[in-house]
Amino acid sequence: MIAKTFFGFEEILAKELQLLGAQEVEIGTRAVSFKGDKGFMYKANLSLRTALKILKPIYHFRAFNDQSLYKGIQGIDWSKYLNANQTFVIDSTIHSDHFKHSQFVSQKAKDAIVDQFRDRTGQRPSIDKDFPDLRINIHIDRDQCSVSLDTSGASLHQRGYRVLTNIAPINEVLAAGMLLLSGWNGESDFLDPMCGSGTILAEAAMIACNIPANINRKEFAFEKWNDWDNDLFDQIIDALMKRTRDFRYTMKGYDKAPSAVSKAIDNIRNANLDEFITIEQKNFFDTKKETSGPLHMVFNPPYGERLDIDLERFYREMGDTMKQNYPGTHAWFITANLEALKFVGLKPSRKIKLFNGSLEARFVKYEMYEGSKRAKFQVERE
Numbered sequence: 001m002i003a004k005t006f007f008g009f010e011e012i013l014a015k016e017l018q019l020l021g022a023q024e025v026e027i028g029t030r031a032v033s034f035k036g037d038k039g040f041m042y043k044a045n046l047s048l049r050t051a052l053k054i055l056k057p058i059y060h061f062r063a064f065n066d067q068s069l070y071k072g073i074q075g076i077d078w079s080k081y082l083n084a085n086q087t088f089v090i091d092s093t094i095h096s097d098h099f100k101h102s103q104f105v106s107q108k109a110k111d112a113i114v115d116q117f118r119d120r121t122g123q124r125p126s127i128d129k130d131f132p133d134l135r136i137n138i139h140i141d142r143d144q145c146s147v148s149l150d151t152s153g154a155s156l157h158q159r160g161y162r163v164l165t166n167i168a169p170i171n172e173v174l175a176a177g178m179l180l181l182s183g184w185n186g187e188s189d190f191l192d193p194m195c196g197s198g199t200i201l202a203e204a205a206m207i208a209c210n211i212p213a214n215i216n217r218k219e220f221a222f223e224k225w226n227d228w229d230n231d232l233f234d235q236i237i238d239a240l241m242k243r244t245r246d247f248r249y250t251m252k253g254y255d256k257a258p259s260a261v262s263k264a265i266d267n268i269r270n271a272n273l274d275e276f277i278t279i280e281q282k283n284f285f286d287t288k289k290e291t292s293g294p295l296h297m298v299f300n301p302p303y304g305e306r307l308d309i310d311l312e313r314f315y316r317e318m319g320d321t322m323k324q325n326y327p328g329t330h331a332w333f334i335t336a337n338l339e340a341l342k343f344v345g346l347k348p349s350r351k352i353k354l355f356n357g358s359l360e361a362r363f364v365k366y367e368m369y370e371g372s373k374r375a376k377f378q379v380e381r382e
Contacts, residue, residue, distance in 0.1 A: 053150065069108050073109045088126075156173065171356075180207070182298055187250070201268060210245050245277050253277065322366060336360070
């Protein structure tokens with residue numbers, strides 16, 4: 001199988017798969033391949049935090065024009081996966097000089113499938129773009145064509161808990177990946193000081209408590225497959241839920257907008273995580289660290305893309321607040337405004353290239369020590 005992900009998350013996705021028990025894990029570009037049985041396919045869809053989709057390859061052939069594409073698709077016995085009364089849809093991705101448009105590839109493949117059914121049974125399955133019984137994925141790289149079944153359906157970032165969002169919500173998979181890259185493991189207090197609709201908080205709580213990422217999701221594509229095993233699926237959910245753990249620290253979110261606070265509270269409640277998370281209406285710049293131990297902070301500040309702010313002043317205040325009011329804190333945030341980083345006034349200890357949607361971004365870490373950094377190292381030496 002192949003798990004698709006965002007740029008920069010390939011290694012943490014591979015680690016997730018290994019911890020879950022996948023075999024023959026291999027890292028690609030924005031994807032990780034692995035082996036596992038049907039039960040593992042269910043488990044991967046339920047559990048993986050940094051996967052966008054799980055694809056199950058079923059056929060591979062060479063295609064260099066529309067005839068060879070049509071013939072290759074007809075080389076698959078589609079009655080194994082579909083009957084004439086069902087619906088399907090095809091998603092195509094192409095990196096090839098032989099084919100210019102993904103829509104053309106999808107259309108030609110659809111013709112091949114429909115013609116096979118019509119020739120054999122006199123009937124044909126229909127296309128349903130919104131709620132198909134089978135979602136097929138075609139990937140053409142030069143003349144190599146891979147045909148896969150999409151086991152997930154809608155992208156796995158659609159966890160099922162987020163009903164209400166703000167003007168610039170962060171993708172759930174991006175949020176989870178950032179948290180894992182930051183080393184978050186639930187072993188300290190946590191703060192998102194600009195929490196918006198609560199996505200980073202929800203993902204942080206699920207990581208801390210080892211709750212499967214997609215436990216709140218309404219459906220997966222494999223539930224409509226001919227070999228769907230409901231009992232096996234229930235057994236896997238039960239086994240995963242037995243591995244959850246308690247969270248012994250505090251987890252808070254601040255936002256200065258009342259509308260964001262109410263949306264975050266609703267989303268956290270939808271995710272059944274409200275016992276772990278407190279949301280408060282506060283302007284981060286007026287706050288101080290409220291706990292005595294180490295604090296892990298991850299957030300998504302405005303970039304000036306969709307929200308009209310004075311970036312220089314905003315990022316300077318961000319840096320001042322972290323430096324003056326948050327000793328003993330590891331603070332991480334993502335920004336697509338690389339100029340704005342200059343105004344923070346602190347030197348990041350790490351800088352990781354990611355993408356937020358189509359925007360190239362940096363995920364940066366700032367370490368605020370208790371007392372001065374020099375004093376810290378002198379104490380350690382003694």
